[in-house]
Amino acid sequence: MLELDALAVGWPGHGAVLSDLSISLAAGERMGIVGPNGAGKTTFFHTIAGVLPAQAGTVTMGGRPVQAGQFRPDIALVFQQAEDQLFCPTLIEDVSFGPRNLGLPASQAHARAARALADCGLAGLEDRPVHHLSGGEKRRACIAGALAMQPNLMLLDEPSAALDMRQRRRLIALLAGMKQAMLIASHDLELVLELCPRVVLIDQGRICADGPARDVLGNAALMLAHGQEVPHSLTPHHGTGHAHVRNCP
Ligand SMILES: Nc1ncnc2c1ncn2[C@@H]1O[C@H](COP(=O)(O)OP(=O)(O)O)[C@@H](O)[C@H]1O
Ligand SMILES: [Mg+2]
Structure with a gap:
């Protein structure tokens, strides 16, 4: 349903932020977009939503190219x-x-x-x-x-940021019950694990991994290399204690 082919994007007056992004998303598929601050997740969403023009490559949704500035009710961005x-x-x-x-x-x-x-x-x-x-x-x-x-694709940018536990749980239940395809950018990796069978890891504007959520988020070396941590629920626990790999000294 959504096809991104060799997409490159930059903000006016700035250099390239995203380079060579190629992704396909099926109708109803939910994909997590993870990566450090400044990786380009929000920029990515603005491009798919037609707010920001592509410098190279294409975005196609439902067989029609997305043109910046053109109104596309089939794509909804949640800021x-x-x-x-x-x-x-x-x-x-x-x-x-x-x-x-x-x-x-x-x-x-x-x-x-x-x-x-x-x-x-x-x-x-x-x-x-x-x-x-x-x-x-x-x-x-x-x-x-x-x-x-009534969009076919929802782009959710950090949807659980600043929510308390109950509101976060309510949000997860709401999103889990929706039939639309979704891209969910989040640092809340447990939320991503619950909602998204597939995860793309972006760092410095490039795709570093694209695969099943548990494979990408559970890959300690990959996560560490991109400033991330394996989420708690994928971290092996032995006895009563456990240790996460620390990224920072
Ligand atoms: N409106 C803007 N104008 C210029 N540069 C921007 C703008 N918004 C974001 N950027 C730059 O684009 C890069 C990616 O930012 P962003 O897409 O917000 O990352 P993320 O959402 O992954 O934290 C950063 O270097 C950031 O400074
Ligand atoms: Mg962002």
């Missing part, structure tokens, strides 16, 4: 900072903004938004000002805004 995404006075206005922008009549846009809010556990908060939502509610509001577009 890392909810405040970057939510901008309307009330929650229902925010979540129905996308469907209204698709040209749907107000009643249909409202119905889609109300459904997405209910799916995300936000029914009853329709008229709440967005800045009066908690962090977890804001995150789910952003996901509702994406869902209301």
Whole structure:
């Protein structure tokens, strides 16, 4: 469904950030994108979403090339900072903004938004000002805004950042129940393990590994070489104690 071929990307006025990225993603497939800060994960998402143009190579979604600046309702980006995404006075206005922008009549846009809010556990908060939502509610509001577009691909940038345990668990259950294909960029490797059968490791704008999640995340030498740690649940435990390989002195 999504094909990236030899993609190279840079920000205007800066050098290349991503080089030679080639990935295919099937309909409904969930893939984790992991890598250190500055590796290029957010840049990658902005390119797939058509915010940032490719300097070389192509992005094709559903057989059609993604052109920067062109509106693609089949691809939904959920920003890392909810405040970057939510901008309307009330929650229902925010979540129905996308469907209204698709040209749907107000009643249909409202119905889609109300459904997405209910799916995300936000029914009853329709008229709440967005800045009066908690962090977890804001995150789910952003996901509702994406869902209301009925996309085939969701790009989730650090979705569990700054959530407490209960909100994080709720997020995982929500994402696990969704049928859309997803790319999930995260440092929360346990979340990635739970949701994504496949993982791509990016460092310095290049793909360093692409394979089954347990193989990539469980490869201690690979993880160490790219500033990562094998997640706790893939670390062998002997007796009552255990030791993680330390990256830093
Ligand atoms: N708006 C921007 N303008 C210029 N450079 C940027 C911008 N956003 C990110 N970068 C640069 O792109 C590189 C990759 O950043 P980013 O994609 O945010 O990485 P990650 O999401 O993996 O932490 C970094 O060197 C960063 O400084
Ligand atoms: Mg980022």
